[in-house]
Amino acid sequence: MPSDSPAAPPNGGREDAVGDGSDTGFGVAVARMRDALERSRSDKLLALFDHLAARARDAAAPSEAQIAAEVFADGRSAAHRPDANVRVYVHRLRRLIETEFAHEPGPRLHLPVGTYRLMLVDAAMPAQHQGAITAQPPVVLPGTGPTRPWVIALVAVLAVVALVLGSALVVRWQRGAGDRLEGTAPWSALAGASRPITVVMGDYYFFAETPASGMPARLVWDHAVPTREDLIIFQMLNPQTASAVTDRDQHYVTSATMTAAATIRAALLRDPAFVQRPIRLIAASQLTPDVLKVSDVVYVGQLSGIGALLRDPLAQASGFRLDAGLDSLVDAQGGKPYHSDGLELRDQRIARRDYGYLACLPGPAGNTVLVIAALRDPGLREMADLATDTGRLRGLRQGRIGCGGGFEALFQVRTLGNANLGASLVVDRPTRSQGIWDNAAPAPEYHPIAATAAPVQ
Template sequence: MTKNKNLIYNHLKKITSSRHFVKSKISCDLLNYLTEASLEGKNPKELTIGVELFGKKYEDADKQDSNIRVYIHNVRKKLKDYYAAEGKKDPVIFVLEKGKYRVRFDSPKDHRKPVRYVFLIPFIVSFAALLVLGFLYFKLSSKDKTPWKELPVWQDFAESDKPTLLVLGDYFVFSGQLPTGSVGIYRDFNINSEVEYEHLLDKNPELIHSLSKSNLTYLSKMAAFCQSHIYKVFAQTGAPIHVKLSSDLQPDDLKNNNIIFVGNYKNMGLFENVVQDLEFSFGISSSSRQFIFADDPDAAIYRPANDNNKQTDYALVINTEGYTDNRFLLFLSTQDIGNISVVDQLTNPNYLTTLLNEKLTQLDPDNFKALYKVQGINKTDLAFELIRIE
């Protein structure tokens, strides 16, 4: 909508005085700041907000501030609640876009539902009834030998018209001189992309002459085990599936395919934005970095661990809608053992039947997040437990 500043400022005051905002000074200050910045055509970054609004000081200009992201999420949630109640009839709608730190000012017509053609309902109902009868006749006259079309997780992939792309999370490596004197490949657990590699060289320019980019990547054993299990499912359904490395994934792939991603929290790549747009009641963190952020800053944080070769991993399964009437199924873990165990279980019809009957009856089987605790030794799981599902 055309930006009428007086109108925007009047409704900004109304919003921050509402019961959804008035008790949260941080949310009010942040919304005021972002509104002003947006009207000036600015799109501030996390660290800019931290410095200008909260007076923070950062030693590392490239470091992310997770607190700012939590504050932004809280403002977005409060706006949603406000427009569902007090702001229903407001002539301007403040929209804090996901993945961005600017406010969009919409008019109600931008959010108006399409007109319903009521007079067509009898014809639609009749036509739908014919389609249902035809479908039932087809189902009864054919013997479907695969169980996957009736089970959660895989049902949508088995019946979709879109092709499925299995994306395997590969690891970023660079080359340099090894202690043996030969040139070889290095893997730094804290460097998982070209951007992070460039930051390393910016901070340590003396490494420019001893390190170089590599055209190679590598996959862990997890990829082979998980790919084998998933391919068996698709072999039985007859649905097409192709494989691609996460480093080769393009944004168009997320629109044109159903996606199954198997990888590490560190190498989510393009899927990091997908995960950030979701809401979580828990967090997942390593010793140096948080991967999953909870809506509540005081929520439980799960941290994988290694103790005398015994591994404890927290594997996350996300089953959600994509961007273009497609599906995203993400398997995430910090260690191989997590995804190996979870993919093995979720490609087992008996386990999926139990999951459907005991856990998913009160949830939407097409949209859920499940957190598993996996313990074992040397990539062999000894204990598998579903600890949260939402």
């Protein structure tokens, strides 16, 4: 599956717009971004980008109404009306542009907030040493005579101004430090350590099935057969049909999972507390006990793809359980279900609902395990944005330091088609983390492969 590059850091230097849309640097950057969008397989994002690139040389930036009419028109005769698609897709395009040009020196594409003009900017590095200017006492040269009183007064005023500016810079630096992930739960639980950080992407196991009709073999996903070991069990229990299914060691990662993992990784690389630590991305099926023991682990993906090594302790710690259909979480305290609307529809104007999940657990060897997940892909995209936004993370329980002994939070995510429109906090509570790495959770009952297993066309 295609994936996006890590998200870009905030602009840290000057941004000089290149006015000529035919400039070589602009053309190269546009071609690079267009290739990335073609890999994302989103026709509407590509159409929006092409439209903004073509209008980059215009004297006036295109308006929202113009973009809605020229890019998102559905062919129906209707009066002009506010179109949320423009704002949603522009927001997604802005994030993808930042992702593609992450940590790029020199010119890069930029789509500023508040305007729909695509431009080329120069991301210059900020000065390495900045600080308050301290006024020096006046120097009296030989033969110049005594310093006049007004000169002394001027120097005193300059000294006071320098002191005020220096204090303002210190306050601003302190506030900036508070905006970093290392100062916000749950990421503060990872700060201060030197162990590697492993970002684990949820994935799904596929096996090959040969139909009795003699048709070519097809790849099949069945949530009752999450691993190749489960397929072996099925073959042992059903020798008469064992030859019809074959293990090909195939695993699938959704595009939203890969994009979310890249967003998380890029946010860690932007933060001074994590940038020097090794950060690697692996699939959940590649996670081993040795990796879990020596690194901090950040799981990113749908809850159904978490893998047994993390699913077992999470099932003991959490107050939720995932239902058999994989599209609902049920609260053990009262049995209230939180149901996702399911798979995405093609009609972009139908509002939908998903649920995102954030958890922090103490690891088995003094490390930390974070879970950034959702029931479906739209919720996962929102959770990746939320988990890297320090302002939104502060909306969780105040006073929590790091994991706070373990906690979980559930968010209701508003979606529009395959776009996320925001999230609201539903549950925020401690987890039952004691002994989750020492005791095994109850083993689920074995179910044979169902006839309704989903083939991959």
